Every structure is written in structure tokens, then in C-alpha cells.
Amino acid sequence: MIGFLHTPPPFLFFTGKGGVGKTSLACASALALAEQGNKVLLVSTDPASNVGQVFDTQIGNQITPIQHVEKLSAIEIDPQAAAQAYREKIVGPVRGKLPEAVVNSIEEQLSGACTTEIAAFDEFTALLTDKTLQTTYQYIVFDTAPTGHTIRLLQLPGAWNEFLEHGQGDASCLGPLAGLDKQREKYAQAVDALSDKAQTRLILVARAQASTLQEVARTHVELGDIGLKEQYLAINGLYPEAAIDNDALALAVYQREQHALVAMPESLQQLPQDRLPLLSSNIVGLDSLRALVSTSVESVSESSASNVTTIQQDAYPHLDTLVDELAETGHGLVMLMGKGGVGKTTIAAALATELALRGNDVHLTTSDPAAHLSETLNGSLANLEVSRIDPEVETQRYRDRVMATKGKNLDEAGKALLEEDLRSPCTEEIAVFQAFSRVIRDANKRFVVMDTAPTGHTLLLLDATGAYHKEVSRQMGDKGMQFTTPMMQLQDPALTKVVITTLAEPTPVQEAVSLQADLQRAGISPWAWVVNHALIQAPLTAPLMQERAAQQLPYIEAVQVQHSQRLAVVPLQHAEPVGTEALHALCCAS
Known part of the structure; x- marks a missing residue:
């Protein structure tokens, strides 16, 4: 036991x-x-x-x-x-x-x-x-x-x-x-x-x-x-x-x-x-x-022979097919979204690297606390700028600002409620998005690849509670002036391409489906899905690997048939893809 x-x-x-x-x-x-x-x-x-x-x-x-x-x-x-x-x-x-x-x-x-x-x-x-x-x-x-x-x-x-x-x-x-x-x-x-x-x-x-x-x-x-x-x-x-x-x-x-x-x-x-x-x-x-x-890890015996057919590498589109289509536009916002642990930071870095290698001016921005990818990429390519937003710093700045305004005249009990509310996951998303908003305008002249983006609920919450979009709409609309807010840019499919990253497993796919519905409610239609860490290498000789690969198939097919018009499948790598060469290889079908 x-x-x-x-x-x-x-x-x-x-x-x-x-x-x-x-x-x-x-x-x-x-x-x-x-x-x-x-x-x-x-x-x-x-x-x-x-x-x-x-x-x-x-x-x-x-x-x-x-x-x-x-x-x-x-x-x-x-x-x-x-x-x-x-x-x-x-x-x-x-x-x-x-x-x-x-x-x-x-x-x-x-x-x-x-x-x-x-x-x-x-x-x-x-x-x-x-x-x-x-x-x-x-x-x-x-x-x-x-x-x-x-x-x-x-x-x-x-x-x-x-x-x-x-x-x-x-x-x-x-x-x-x-x-x-x-x-x-x-x-x-x-x-x-x-x-x-x-x-x-x-x-x-x-x-x-x-x-x-x-x-x-x-x-x-x-x-x-x-x-x-x-x-x-x-x-x-x-x-x-x-x-x-x-x-x-x-x-x-x-x-x-x-x-x-x-x-x-x-x-x-x-x-x-x-x-x-x-x-x-x-x-x-x-x-x-x-x-x-x-069953303990130590008690597992050698696998028996298996008749499971290995999935071939060319069975599904690779990441470079998405890059081909993105590169045609010359600029825009590419926003990677997905639950934790699915590898969206790596996919964001790979897309940014490949766009830069093709001669495009690219800004990769991430709020990933583990900044090893940023450090590896920094200065590696002349036309790739890398920035990192510190979620803790941005969140604390946001909390301080809210406490200084909303909390100014509260009693101790009220301040305790407000402080606890500001510890919610939504607070970090709002704070990080405000920091991201400062770089979104770059997407009008070059590629901005954004990692760890806010959910559709947080975007709608910002909109519903007034914040920037509503206030600008009121002020500029009354004057009959043309204007564009970050929210409007995110809702513009010609400018923003949202890429959902997931794994070929039941729970990650279900969570990605919920995320897509959340975004659509905010007026944002995801552009493509990426299924990461797929067991599609050839050949796989271990029966256990072959059997796990076969079990991924229904989830990959469900994404392709039911959830997205564009799909890229990224194979599980032998080593963590760190550095421009490894990230370039991640995009290539060969």
C-alpha cells in the first residue's frame, strides 16, 4: 500500500x-x-x-x-x-x-x-x-x-x-x-x-x-x-x-x-x-x-513486444507551417496562451526565433519567472529584442496603487478585504497585462511575441469595470475621433494572432477548450492551436513509448477536427530546447 x-x-x-x-x-x-x-x-x-x-x-x-x-x-x-x-x-x-x-x-x-x-x-x-x-x-x-x-x-x-x-x-x-x-x-x-x-x-x-x-x-x-x-x-x-x-x-x-x-x-x-x-x-x-x-517504479519489469504503429513525423503540420503564414503579414501581435506546464514559453521563444531568422524585426516579451530562455536569446540575434516582465514587481506596483486609491479611506476590516482580494490570480493577470500593454503598440510596425497572457475573463473584467478601454471609448467617441485601445487590438484578427498551447492528454485539452470559449466571449478568436510534447518521433523502439504515442492520437485528432482550423504538432525533444539552434530545430519538420 x-x-x-x-x-x-x-x-x-x-x-x-x-x-x-x-x-x-x-x-x-x-x-x-x-x-x-x-x-x-x-x-x-x-x-x-x-x-x-x-x-x-x-x-x-x-x-x-x-x-x-x-x-x-x-x-x-x-x-x-x-x-x-x-x-x-x-x-x-x-x-x-x-x-x-x-x-x-x-x-x-x-x-x-x-x-x-x-x-x-x-x-x-x-x-x-x-x-x-x-x-x-x-x-x-x-x-x-x-x-x-x-x-x-x-x-x-x-x-x-x-x-x-x-x-x-x-x-x-x-x-x-x-x-x-x-x-x-x-x-x-x-x-x-x-x-x-x-x-x-x-x-x-x-x-x-x-x-x-x-x-x-x-x-x-x-x-x-x-x-x-x-x-x-x-x-x-x-x-x-x-x-x-x-x-x-x-x-x-x-x-x-x-x-x-x-x-x-x-x-x-x-x-x-x-x-x-x-x-x-x-x-x-x-x-x-x-x-x-x-505498483512501484522499481517493480516495473521490461516491456514486452508491442505491435503499436509509430506515428510518422509528417503526419501532422509542424510549427514552421504557422511561421510561414505569420511571416506573410510582416508584423503583428502573436499571443501565446495556455495552462501552466504545457510549454508555451518555449513555443513563444521558438516562434520568435524563427521569425527573426527569416529577417523579421521581432520583440519577444515574457512574464515567465524562469528567464533562462530570455538570457539565452538576449543578443543572440541582431533583429530579436527580448524583454522580461517581472510579475511580482508589476503585481506589487498594482497593489500599492489600488491600496493608495481605493483603500485610502477604508477602516482596518475594509483594508483587510481589499488586500486579500488583491492576492487573487486575477490581480497578477491584470497587472502583467498593463505592463504588456506598453509593448502592444510595437505590433503595428514589427512582430511582438507575447508569452503568458491574461485570460479572456480578465480582459472582460478590465473592460467591464471601466479601466482603460471603456474610458478611452467614452472620451474619444464623444469627440468623433479615431482611436485604438489594447483591447481593440486584441480583438482585431488582422493584427493579433492568439496561439493556444496544450498537450495531447484529456485534461489539458479540456482546459484549452474552456480557455478558447473564455476568449471568444471576450471577442477574441484563437488563430491556431499547438499540441506540444507529442510522441511522434520515428522510430520509437520502447513499447511503453509506442503505446503512449497511440493514446495521444485521439486528442490530436480532436483538436484538428473539432477545435481549431490551424494546428501544429511539436514532438517531445530529447533535450530541453534552449538556445537559438535548438529553438530553430523545434520549428523545422526535418
Whole structure:
């Protein structure tokens, strides 16, 4: 039995970024506990939940017994449906009573990730404080835990409604908190349960990648600071040494992961840790779930022969096909977007390098905290300028400005609310976008390749709360003058090309689909998708690599057929693509 399932408390929470396997681990853990004779409830709030598929059981928002597992039941909370119901609870009473523009502004403030988090926590609370459920089930296993930011918000004193009514919180998360005051006692009980080691264990799920482990380290500290001390680390999907099978790419993956483990942040090294191997098949069915929590990395034997056909390199368009089309325009804004860990910084650097090598004047700007690509590129090419925006510096500058204006006449409780609101992820996006806006005008005369861009919700929030676009529109429109704001530039397909980066896996693709819908709501239509880290090298000799490659195919085809008119597929590299030569090679089909 793996370590985090040894003498567990009644509540188990699995958390981690998309695509690391937290749903699979949550399902496997729930099954293991049930087969030990315990009554178990599995709760999923993952927007890309496939719990029903894993167990071959139709599951919805009602507690449903799992077929062929006597003591296991599950429920899937749809976070989007929960957020919609939550929005309607707040907006419904004012619809028809307030001007439509005001109602639209309120709805937009309630449309982002913070609302979804808080609505999901609303559902968590019912389960964490339901005494009947706790007497019925010995264990409740949660797939996806509430964030530290959400929990801190719910710990704050004060009346959110009053704060909002006085116009003191137009930022990101106070809108979603409107109307929660009546449930403060129940939330306090839930937070107490989360921070009680005798009741709750948190399992941080990660892959052996430097960026992922750094993010998990931040989550570990953030949750520890608010009292969630009972934490375990699960490193999932490690390539087994025994399955390398003389495959050069498999060896490279293995060595890269081992290096990431050695360089793991010290705060994570101190945690109880489990390491689970990469399995050859997707985790579907009871047998694969049992294997997931019973197989150690060391126990994996050499792979058997496989008849899986290797995907050929020329089966899908490469990155240079996008560069060909971009280069025809001579200038413009190329904005890379995608969830963390999909490699968008590398793709941005590769596009910028290739455009510069073709003689174009290019400005690459990034807010990636790991600036090694910027340092490698700086001065490497005469017509490539590289700049880096420091998110921490820009965010602190933005917070200071808001506290000096909005917070000027607030009492201590009001200042505490505003300060907490300014810690939200949206705040960093707004601050970084304001810094990016200073370089967007460059796109009228040369290429500007922008990495780590804000979401559609943040752009709409800026627009809805007035900021720059609305104010300029009012002032210039009244005078009959021609004008262009950054928002209008982003919405202009002739000037701006948004490139969504993802991986050929279920959760990253689902997250990219949601991002695309978010952008379209803001009037921005993504221009192309890039599927990164694809296993399309030829030849792949390791059966495990061949099988994983075959499983990527449906997701690549779904992107090509359903989600984007333009697609580029970038193969997983033997070494990290750092430096102009490696980035140039990343673009080339040969």
C-alpha cells in the first residue's frame, strides 16, 4: 500500500495542476479503501472529470453506487453548473431592476475562476459539515481541493455585501463573495475540518518536471500557512528505468525526470513521498486502478513486444507551417496562451526565433519567472529584442496603487478585504497585462511575441469595470475621433494572432477548450492551436513509448477536427530546447 493511504483520516483531498493524474489517483485510492471493507464516497469537482468513464458507471450530481464495488459510491459536482447556479443566486434578484449594462458587469465579475472555486467550495462545505454523510461513510475522497486563496478569503472577517455596495471592491474576487455572509458559521466549520490533521489529509500530485514541482512547492507553502499541515507528495507518471528498452527518447525522458527529482525544492523533499510509475495504458477499469496504487517504479519489469504503429513525423503540420503564414503579414501581435506546464514559453521563444531568422524585426516579451530562455536569446540575434516582465514587481506596483486609491479611506476590516482580494490570480493577470500593454503598440510596425497572457475573463473584467478601454471609448467617441485601445487590438484578427498551447492528454485539452470559449466571449478568436510534447518521433523502439504515442492520437485528432482550423504538432525533444539552434530545430519538420 502506498504511503498516503496508510492509516488515513476520514477526508482525503487530491490537488494538483491539470494533467498530473489526480483524478486517477483519487479513484484508485477510493477503490483501495473500499476493498479494505470501508464505506467510501468519492467526490469529483474536476471540470474535466472522467470518473464515470474510469469506473464504467454513469455518475452525476447524485450519490451513485459504483458497479462491482460493493462499498464505493461517487458523485460528480459540475463546477460550471455550480458556478452558474451561484451566479443566478446573486444576479437573479437584481435582473430587471438595474440597467442591463450594470447587470452585465456584475455577471462578468462573477464569470471567472474565483467564482468557480467559491461555488465548488460551497459544495465542499455541504459534504464537510454533513453529519449524516460522515456517519454513513468512513472515508470521503475529494478529487480537486479548494485553493489556499479561496480558504483565506473565507477566513476573513467583515461584511462583503456592504464592502461591495460602497464601491470599494471592483477587483476580482469580492464580487463572487457577495451573499456568503449568512453561511459564515458553516464555512468556519469546514475550514476547521480542513486544518485538522485528525480529519483531513492533503495529497499534492505532481509530475517530475521542474516547473510543476516549483508550482507544487508554492501550493505546499500556501496551504501550510493557513493550517493544512497534513500533506503528502505523490510524484506520478515516472518513466521506469526497466522500460527504456534501448529507446533514445525514453532514456532522455528518464534522465530528465531524475534530474528534476534531484533538484526538487527542499520544502517538498521534507514531505512524506510516494513515487508512482508511468503505466502503458490509460487508467480505466478496476484492474488498472489497482495497479496504479500497488505498483512501484522499481517493480516495473521490461516491456514486452508491442505491435503499436509509430506515428510518422509528417503526419501532422509542424510549427514552421504557422511561421510561414505569420511571416506573410510582416508584423503583428502573436499571443501565446495556455495552462501552466504545457510549454508555451518555449513555443513563444521558438516562434520568435524563427521569425527573426527569416529577417523579421521581432520583440519577444515574457512574464515567465524562469528567464533562462530570455538570457539565452538576449543578443543572440541582431533583429530579436527580448524583454522580461517581472510579475511580482508589476503585481506589487498594482497593489500599492489600488491600496493608495481605493483603500485610502477604508477602516482596518475594509483594508483587510481589499488586500486579500488583491492576492487573487486575477490581480497578477491584470497587472502583467498593463505592463504588456506598453509593448502592444510595437505590433503595428514589427512582430511582438507575447508569452503568458491574461485570460479572456480578465480582459472582460478590465473592460467591464471601466479601466482603460471603456474610458478611452467614452472620451474619444464623444469627440468623433479615431482611436485604438489594447483591447481593440486584441480583438482585431488582422493584427493579433492568439496561439493556444496544450498537450495531447484529456485534461489539458479540456482546459484549452474552456480557455478558447473564455476568449471568444471576450471577442477574441484563437488563430491556431499547438499540441506540444507529442510522441511522434520515428522510430520509437520502447513499447511503453509506442503505446503512449497511440493514446495521444485521439486528442490530436480532436483538436484538428473539432477545435481549431490551424494546428501544429511539436514532438517531445530529447533535450530541453534552449538556445537559438535548438529553438530553430523545434520549428523545422526535418
